[in-house]
Amino acid sequence: MSATSEAIQAAPTSRRAKDTAFRLALMACLGVSILLLGVLLYDVVRDGVGHLDWHFITSFTSISADKAGAQAAIWGTIWLMGICAIFIVPVGVATAIYLEEYADNERWYNRLIEVNIQNLAAVPSIVYGILGLAFLVRGPLSLGNTVLAGGLTLGLLVLPVVIISGREAIRAVPPSIREGSMALGATQWQTIWRQVLPASIPGIATGVILALSRAIGETAPLIVVGAATVIAFNPEGLDSPFTALPIQIFSWIQRASNDINDYRPLAAAAILLLMIMLILMNSVAIWLRNRYEQKW
Amino acid sequence: MPEQPVTEPQDSQEEEQERGLSQRIGARQDAIAGAPAVDGPAAAPRGPREAIFGLEEVQVSYGPKPAVRGVNFDIGKNEITALIGPSGCGKSTLIRCLNRMNDLIPGARVEGKVRYHGQDLYAPQVDAVEVRKRIGMVFQKPNPFPKSIFDNIAFGPRVLGMKGSMDEIVERALTQGALWDEVKDRLKTNAFGMSGGQQQRLCIARCLAVNPDVILMDEPCSALDPISTGKIEDLMMELKQEYSIVIVTHNMQQAARVSDKTAFFTVELDDEEHRSGRVVEFDDTEKIFTNPADPRTEAYVTGKVG
Numbered sequence: 001m002s003a004t005s006e007a008i009q010a011a012p013t014s015r016r017a018k019d020t021a022f023r024l025a026l027m028a029c030l031g032v033s034i035l036l037l038g039v040l041l042y043d044v045v046r047d048g049v050g051h052l053d054w055h056f057i058t059s060f061t062s063i064s065a066d067k068a069g070a071q072a073a074i075w076g077t078i079w080l081m082g083i084c085a086i087f088i089v090p091v092g093v094a095t096a097i098y099l100e101e102y103a104d105n106e107r108w109y110n111r112l113i114e115v116n117i118q119n120l121a122a123v124p125s126i127v128y129g130i131l132g133l134a135f136l137v138r139g140p141l142s143l144g145n146t147v148l149a150g151g152l153t154l155g156l157l158v159l160p161v162v163i164i165s166g167r168e169a170i171r172a173v174p175p176s177i178r179e180g181s182m183a184l185g186a187t188q189w190q191t192i193w194r195q196v197l198p199a200s201i202p203g204i205a206t207g208v209i210l211a212l213s214r215a216i217g218e219t220a221p222l223i224v225v226g227a228a229t230v231i232a233f234n235p236e237g238l239d240s241p242f243t244a245l246p247i248q249i250f251s252w253i254q255r256a257s258n259d260i261n262d263y264r265p266l267a268a269a270a271i272l273l274l275m276i277m278l279i280l281m282n283s284v285a286i287w288l289r290n291r292y293e294q295k296w
Numbered sequence: 297m298p299e300q301p302v303t304e305p306q307d308s309q310e311e312e313q314e315r316g317l318s319q320r321i322g323a324r325q326d327a328i329a330g331a332p333a334v335d336g337p338a339a340a341p342r343g344p345r346e347a348i349f350g351l352e353e354v355q356v357s358y359g360p361k362p363a364v365r366g367v368n369f370d371i372g373k374n375e376i377t378a379l380i381g382p383s384g385c386g387k388s389t390l391i392r393c394l395n396r397m398n399d400l401i402p403g404a405r406v407e408g409k410v411r412y413h414g415q416d417l418y419a420p421q422v423d424a425v426e427v428r429k430r431i432g433m434v435f436q437k438p439n440p441f442p443k444s445i446f447d448n449i450a451f452g453p454r455v456l457g458m459k460g461s462m463d464e465i466v467e468r469a470l471t472q473g474a475l476w477d478e479v480k481d482r483l484k485t486n487a488f489g490m491s492g493g494q495q496q497r498l499c500i501a502r503c504l505a506v507n508p509d510v511i512l513m514d515e516p517c518s519a520l521d522p523i524s525t526g527k528i529e530d531l532m533m534e535l536k537q538e539y540s541i542v543i544v545t546h547n548m549q550q551a552a553r554v555s556d557k558t559a560f561f562t563v564e565l566d567d568e569e570h571r572s573g574r575v576v577e578f579d580d581t582e583k584i585f586t587n588p589a590d591p592r593t594e595a596y597v598t599g600k601v602g
Contacts, residue, residue, distance in 0.1 A: 104402065174439070176435060176437060177439060177441060177442075178400075179400070179439065180439040180440075180502075181451070182397070182400060183395065183397060183428055183432060183433035183435075183503070184428070184429075184432065184451065184452035184455065184456075184502065184503065184506055185425055185426070185428045185429030185430075185455070185456055185506060186425075186452070186455040187425050187455075190455045194451070194455065195441060195451075198442075199442050294442050295488075
């Protein structure tokens, strides 16, 4: 009796010390990343916040740092995101539906597609840039260095993300809903279109927004497909040349600064703008998820 | 489906067999296009009632080994037929092959003959979707759609393109499902806000809205409390005036209370320890529970095993 209670009370100090050490190590790791993020944010805000005004948003880039703005880049980014979304939503959702609802996992080609999609999500973005250059800008489609080619390249890049999150959203709809629908004499297509898709739209939309928020910051593939660095007009159509915020940031940082023209604060302001857009998009995604997500 | 009368004329047996039934069977043969009528001893009426389903050496497998086999009995019109037996005996598997829900499970295979009004349900030209329009199903766990109460009921009629006022169709189904008075003031609210018992009655009403011929119920009360269970049992007794009902249940008192016929299933182990279900006895419920022919049935219904 007393032996038992003693055994329970006496916590071995070595184990407790290990516990504490491990927890401290975890917190230190967390601290490093938060600290880095904080320093980065502080640096960017200090440099850029002064430039971030209406003039910056509504002016085109210029040799003179005081006059320069990011209008062409902002509109370029908006065009890219629009084209990207129009491309990835139907293709990504259709692929997700096929893989979840129709594909027979026993078939080798379906398993091959699955493994490939997982791998494609991890391929470096520069590779997609080269793909875009070879197949969209030149080669079979020969779209040229246009905003359409840029948007489609970004679309290809984030398509695996949309497919994977779309599949998760579709899989989250319980099989009992499909059974209930089929048992009423609905066809598989009616069941998917009227039950499964409406129930998974919040999840799909969240995945699309997160995919776009990855695409918005991509630089390398856009450079490869030939985004312009200095242009003073907005895209006017799908075949327009274009620039985008990350390209503009890259271009300003690259440019040699001197006492008269310091381009670095412009880059910082553009970074802030990009981050604001990102936060807005992610907020919409979170709001969508909390507001519409179906609890089963 | 205007050809399907909602209320069968409750005339004398002869008259009904001559007029109402032949009409009804005729309509069905037109509807399930091209399915040949199979004539055989199992399709013949058994007792005074006409058989809706005739099962002959039915065997269902999910893979190489059968999950249930040796099923031979008829399911009568306007009767409640209960399938009872221990877990894993294939009751649910069997009920799911009556409206071809097993088609949805990859690898599921049905052998033997499942006849519905004399037609082979698994003939190659029979469309499973057409089958499910006529043979509704209620599941173990209430599965309302994440929509309003109204849209839950209206979903079936809409996908089947049923004509007429949707308001009337919904009201009629909810009234038949003994739910109208409880929900008539909140038809636009989400069905997930209902209690479990109400959800299950909603699922029954949803199934009635498409005017089925048969209702299959796979342990419809297993997730419900005794009061909700009582309501659903009352509802079943009422519904059998117009529909034929097959119910899988673990609750033997329930089978004894509501059903007209009972099939008792058991689990058999083969040499390789594979479990498969088999029908031990099928008879009037009263006989199964008071004077069963097989000692295994007696042991089960008296609570000695299972």
